[in-house]
Amino acid sequence: MPNLKVKLGRLELQNPVMPASGTFGYGEEYASLIDLNKLGAIVTKGVSLAPQEGNPPPRIRETRGGMLNSIGLQNVGLEAFAQQKLPFLHRFKVPIIVNFFGFTIDEYAEVAMRLSALEGVAALEANLSCPNIKAGGIYFGVGSRSVAQITKKLVKSTNLAIIIKLSSQVSNIKEICLAAEGEGAEAVTLINSIPAMAIDLDRKRPVLGGVTGGLSGPAIKPIALKAVWEAASAVKIPIVGVGGIMDYRDALEFLVAGAMAVQVGTANFINPTTMVEIIDGIDAFLTQRGIENIREIIGSLKL
Ligand SMILES: Cc1cc2nc3c(=O)[nH]c(=O)nc-3n(C[C@H](O)[C@H](O)[C@H](O)COP(=O)(O)O)c2cc1C
Structure with a gap:
């Protein structure tokens, strides 16, 4: 059995696979479909100080090769x-891992401070989008x-590990x-997801509310x-890769690019x-190749 354990700062994960915030609710809906104890971590929907109603419908639209959402950070508060x-x-x-945001x-x-006072929260993921x-x-x-300003303030407000979640839409990642x-x-x-839109041609209106x-x-x-690859060449802290992962091969590509874990x-x-x-796919891939520790894969991209 290969060793799939990874570390995100002081957080130890039994394997590097976890849900991306907002696609897994608060875990309840999935608990009857999969064994949540098999995951590396659970990441919640983004939580804010006050409840948010979110955007008007329609809020989801399929696109070629993807999906558009305008949930608008809806959450229970x-x-x-x-x-x-x-x-x-x-x-x-x-x-x-509790994903959160503020205005x-x-x-x-x-x-961050109030979440840290709650029992059973292992780390905080700040959504900066x-x-x-x-x-x-x-x-x-x-x-x-x-980003420096907000990270500094967050680190001072909590004893928990702070994970900063970023967008790719920046000039210098x-x-x-x-x-x-x-x-x-x-x-x-x-x-994070990438700002985008869809148009209903017949109505000449945006598809999303x-x-x-x-x-x-x-x-x-x-x-x-x-x-992920660019960030991995710049920082020593672990990177959690997310975006379009559909199967174990996609996940492994992110690890090869330098991600320590994936969502x-x-x-x-x-x-x-x-x-x-x-x-299971990562486990089988490593076993077939005689790779004993997943760490051997991380950042193994050859240029
Ligand atoms: C319906 C939906 C809701 C999301 N809500 C959040 C959120 O609350 N906080 C956050 O940081 N990211 C949120 N995201 C972004 C995802 O966590 C993830 O970064 C993005 O969808 C890219 O990963 P994917 O291609 O595997 O979906 C949301 C994405 C979707 C599709």
């Missing part, structure tokens, strides 16, 4: 998460200065990852792979057992 959602997750032995830096810090209200709605994750690393992030997650949305699925895999998003909607199949 921190209080309901703590009381109604988190207790369910306590019955599983895998680490719980100001202070709000991010407050959510959220509009900064004080800076005219520019995403927090687009500049290295704002290496600089931004270095900024997160420099201020104490224990890992970075790359990438939110007008624009995020593109995910196989269409974005090459973009995500490049982001699976859109694929869960097509086949809820994808993550378990990916874990």
Whole structure:
């Protein structure tokens, strides 16, 4: 049996496969479909201070090679998460990573602080693809200065490991990852869905109620792979690769590019057992090649 264990900062995972935030709810819907204890970790839907209603419908549209969503960060809010959602997750032995966001830096810090006080939260993943209200709605994750500022504040607000989740839509991904690393992030997650839209030609209207949305699925895999590879050449902290992973071979490509772990998003909607199949597939791939430790694969890209 090959050793599939990996570390994300101080977090130890039994294998590198976990759901991508927002595609797995708070785990309840999947618990009857797969054994959640087989996963490397569970990652929740993004949590904010106050509940969010999200965008008007339609909120999902299939595209060629992917999917568009304009969920609009809908979530139950921190209080309901703590009381109604988190207790369910306590019955599983895998680490719980809570994805979260805010509309100001202070709000991010407050959510981080309050989440750290909850029992059974292993790490926090800050989604920086959220509009900064004080800076005219520019995403927090687009500049290295704002990423440094927010990471610094988050690290001070919590004792838990901070994972910074970023978009690929930036001018210099290496600089931004270095900024997160420099201020104490224990890992970075790359990438979020990519801003995109769809048009209904007959009605001459946007298909999505939110007008624009995020593109995910196989269409974005090459973009995500490049982001992971570039980031891996710049930082020492572990990278969590995400974007268009549909099977174990996709997942292994991310590990070869330098990711320590992977997240699976859109694929869960097509086949809820994808993550378990990916874990088994990685295991079989390593066994067939006589590779004893998954760490031998990570960052093994030859140029
Ligand atoms: C319906 C939906 C909801 C999402 N919600 C969140 C979220 O709350 N927080 C976050 O950081 N990313 C969110 N994402 C982005 C995913 O976590 C992931 O980064 C992206 O979908 C790319 O991975 P994939 O191609 O495997 O889906 C969401 C994606 C989808 C499709």
